[in-house]
Amino acid sequence: MKETSVFSGGVRLEPNKVATQLPTPQLPPQPLYAVPLNTRGGQFAEPRVQVGDAVLGGQLIAGARSKVGAHSPVSGLVKSVQTENNKACIVIEADGLQQKIPARPPVHPASVSIDDLREAGLTGMGGAGFPTADKLQAAGLNKPKMLLINAVECEPLISCDAQLIAEDAKTILFGADWLRQFSGAYHCQIVLEDHSVDSHKILTTALSDSDFDAISISTVPTRYPAGSERQLVHAITGTALLPGERPLDKGVLVQNIGTVHALGHWAQDGTPLTKRLVTVAGNACPTPQTLWCPIGTPVAALVEYVGATEKNVDLFQGGPVMGQPLSDATAAVSKHMQCLRIEIEAKKPEAIACIRCGDCAEACPEHLLPQQLHWQLQGDNLPGAQAERLPDCILCGCCDLVCPSLIPLSKQFAAGKSALRLRQHTELRAAKAKTRFDARELRLEEKERERQERMKKRKAGTAKTDKQKAVAEAMARARAKRAEKAGTSKGDKDE
Ligand code: SF4
Ligand code: SF4
DSSP: OEEOOOOSSOBOOOOOOOOOOSSOOBOOOOSEEEEEOEETTTEEOOBOOOTTOEEOBTOEEEOOSSSOOEEOSSSEEEEEEEOOTTTOEEEEEEOSOOOBOOOOOOOOGGGOOHHHHHHTTOBOTTTTOOBHHHHHHHHHHHOOSEEEEEOOOOSSSOOHHHHHHHHHHHHHHHHHHHHHHHHTOSEEEEEEETTOHHHHHHHHHHHHTSOOTTEEEEEEOSOBTTTSHHHHHHHHHSOOOOTTOOGGGGTEEEEEHHHHHHHHHHHHHOOOSOEEEEEEESTTOSSOEEEEEETTOBHHHHHHHTTOOOSSEEEEESOTTTOEEOOOTTOBOOTTOOEEEEEEOOOOOOOOOOOOOOHHHHHOTTOOOHHHHHHHHHTTOHHHHHHTTGGGOOOOOHHHHHOTTOOOHHHHHHHHHHHHHHHHHHHHHHHHHHHHHHHHHHHHHHHHHHHHHHHHHHHHHHHHHHHHHHHHHHHHHHHHHHHHHHHHHHHHHHO
């Protein structure tokens, strides 16, 4: 087992993982599925079906080669197509027949394009949800040397990766080697946390039974946020990424293990991404477990399945550190939902003023000064927060975990980052508008100059014509005079 170095900062958290169980539980079929059309990164998949259309499980229903595809998880009828920004989805009424698109033979990496992967509907399944094809397109330009498969589920409770490894290590290895060949990387490392002993054993056995010589397995010490891309690359390569640097800049392509499994499945038989593992846990969940859920399953179905009957609960998407409250009770399982937490409503403890203890700075894995960011944002000083490297904050929440004043720092930083992005967007738009305005002014000036030029020429032209006219008239008069003279002299002769 290869041990790696650790990144700086971070917090030691008890894993408290939800136990894996085989066979993996499957959520019972639901009458309706609301397949989301929005992907992280602001992409919207254009619907390709209409209300009343019959669809098969795995059929492409939105997006395609330019946008991440969305597929029906079941066979049935399209009940509604909603395109409003926040709730964009296609609702499928299941017919209970579970009919699927036909399987196709395996495809070789050399015969597959980025657009094929986009159509397969693959996105990052570790919580970020970034379109996989976009990342691989960037990788194509950067020519990665190493492929890191991220199985470091560093947030407590979540056990999607462990469940996946226990259930289907073969497809993970197939997907990993397929992706290594596709990206052109020489080597592939699957990385786990050192407490994941069972997962390590299963993967090692599966690897020794295979002929994937370019794959190895490593572990990183259990320390949050080891699963964050930047910290993972630091732990594996021993070099920290500079602010603004991406793993690809160091020749490393990072992919989540769930994404690699979904890719392996698609490469083997054409099955698109229509389901994912979700860990359902929390103090109001009587039977915490990780189960297969079709994309678009109503969250309420998961709550019911685990037997959570408590009335006053809060629902969260994600783990206990980075999870976000689910404000919409009608929400559905998305491609990036790793965890659903069902927690008994609790009154949040009051935050008190910062005592400048500096614990947050010590815990920050990005070497930021969270207390300084806090002061700048409290004073609505966005440029000051930017100077304190607000954009480099990865919102890991380590500062929240150690703050004795219980200040919700990462929440404040998330809001600050959004405000900064909005401001930059507005400034960019204003700059573009100014460029357009200046260009228009220049065009108008040019037009005016041309008009003046034309008038000058026309004037000059008219003056010339008058002169010519005067010359012609003088010549005519001279001719008339000559003719008159000639006539007179002829008359003299006749007389
Ligand atoms: S940990 Fe909290 S109290 Fe201590 S310096 Fe940071 S923000 Fe202030
Ligand atoms: S949330 Fe941001 S500031 Fe706080 S520890 Fe993480 S990276 Fe540092």
